[in-house]
Amino acid sequence: MPKSVETPNLQSHAEVKARILETACTLFYQCGVRAVGVDLVVEKAGVAKTSLYRHFGTKDDLVAAFLKREDEDFWGTWERVAGQHADDAAAELDAHLEWIGERVGRPNYRGCPQINVAAEFPETDHPARKVATAHKRQMRKRLRDIAARLGVARPDELAGQLSLLINGAFVSAQIFEPGEATPLLRRAAHALIEASRT
Amino acid sequence: MPKSVETPNLQSHAEVKARILETACTLFYQCGVRAVGVDLVVEKAGVAKTSLYRHFGTKDDLVAAFLKREDEDFWGTWERVAGQHADDAAAELDAHLEWIGERVGRPNYRGCPQINVAAEFPETDHPARKVATAHKRQMRKRLRDIAARLGVARPDELAGQLSLLINGAFVSAQIFEPGEATPLLRRAAHALIEASRT
DNA sequence: GACGCAATACAGACCTGTATGTATGGTATC
DNA sequence: GATACCATACATACAGGTCTGTATTGCGTC
Structure with a gap:
């Protein structure tokens, strides 16, 4: 076993970001960007709002x-x-x-x-x-x-x-x-x- | 003089409606519909908000x-x-x-x-x-x-x-x-x- | 007096973004 | 190994603003 890194936290880190983006993509496309608030993205993604803002800065950046x-x-x-x-x-x-x-x-x-x-x-x-x-x-x-x-x-x-x-x-x-x-x-x-x- | 109608109020009535629609068209087109609130339309048109809702019912109808x-x-x-x-x-x-x-x-x-x-x-x-x-x-x-x-x-x-x-x-x-x-x-x-x- | 108008205030909901507190798990030091 | 520390996660509440739509009040005109 070459150093059991496992990156459980790193994985979680990337996973959270990926989940947010995935959810935002679906919602933004289906409902329109302006019709979807960050609260809805957060709820559907099952993450904390702070996580969204840590990973993407602003909603505009998430849209980008x-x-x-x-x-x-x-x-x-x-x-x-x-x-x-x-x-x-x-x-x-x-x-x-x-x-x-x-x-x-x-x-x-x-x-x-x-x-x-x-x-x-x-x-x-x-x-x-x-x-x-x-x-x-x-x-x-x-x-x-x-x-x-x-x-x-x-x-x-x-x-x-x-x-x-x-x-x-x-x-x-x-x-x-x-x-x-x-x-x-x-x-x-x-x-x-x-x-x-x- | 066949009854001096002059339609001063009728004119005003139609005028108000026309001004609201005119203003809404410009703003909706230039800025996008969701980005423009009825308050802005009312302000730019110089009319009362009640007039907007009397003539158009809802914002959705105004968009239509x-x-x-x-x-x-x-x-x-x-x-x-x-x-x-x-x-x-x-x-x-x-x-x-x-x-x-x-x-x-x-x-x-x-x-x-x-x-x-x-x-x-x-x-x-x-x-x-x-x-x-x-x-x-x-x-x-x-x-x-x-x-x-x-x-x-x-x-x-x-x-x-x-x-x-x-x-x-x-x-x-x-x-x-x-x-x-x-x-x-x-x-x-x-x-x-x-x-x-x- | 009835009606349309303007002006204003308000209700209730939603928005973005931040602040606060708590849990968890990895990492470095003892 | 145990413990302190740090980063990140979730959850919640909040600030400050905007949104739609309604209610109220006063003015001018028919």
Whole structure:
């Protein structure tokens, strides 16, 4: 036995933080950030309010952490999918539109968290807004990379148009039937790619 | 003189209501609905709080009235533009994308009010949510009418894709340069129309 | 006198953030 | 090994402010 560290307290330390963030993510996404008070987060997470404030400083910082986590989850999925189509940009884009379309069709889908938080907080210097803006820029950058690999004539333009489609899917989920989004997105993307070739 | 009505009080009555709604629209849109209390609306409008509650019942109803007004304004512009291209659906769509692109590029643009309110209020039976959902359905219906007039092969599909583009433009404004949206929208729409012809 | 208006105060709930007290478990010193 | 110390946890109460919505009072106008 190499020093029975066991880190029981350290584990608890990280566990508490993780539990708070987990709970906050669920509540913030499902109910909206402004509708959820820290008391509710604390109660649902089963932690002390002091723990929340020790780990996250302010509610605004907790909101930023929420968006950071969503951002990481999103790009995690993106990269996992991208890894399966490293040699075929068209297939990769199709695969992305597939899982994005599936995601926005889920029953409890309530829009893109980044967009929702941006709608709730007008102050552009809010810590969470910075995360949201970076997320959207990242999206456009990654689409530009795919467009470049596709060898189209105007990759920047195509990336901008694909951004419109995807962000549009995020907010239009409520008026689409489940399963409607993916084919709509894919066929639109194909048309835009074709047009961007000439 | 046929009875000097002059409607001084009626005028005042309607005036008070109009001033409240006007003020609420500005504040709700610029700061977000949940961030603005009725006290602030009352103060900025220069009216009594009792007047606000007499005319609108609850804050939720005032929010719904806000969205109704935005809805009417939006379709007012839409119809004014549509009237200039009654005989040419392609030109009409181009004109719509023109003013929409211009609108989302304005300095104080903060997204589509309907989408923003939907992000702030998760309850789908909220009076304002009903207005928002109806607005988005209306949008898709009007686009379907244009698509039908264009004589494309799949007007429903095209309408859905154009909805994605337009809603995407509403929420993507923050990452676009002013003047970038209109050409992006127009060229994308042209590509989708061409693809939808076959 | 009836009504709409403004102004103010209030009720009751909620909010964020802090302060206080107590339990627990790891760690260093005796 | 036992004991003191420290960090973190939970629980609770509180401060100070804001929220929605109502009640009260007084003024001007029909």
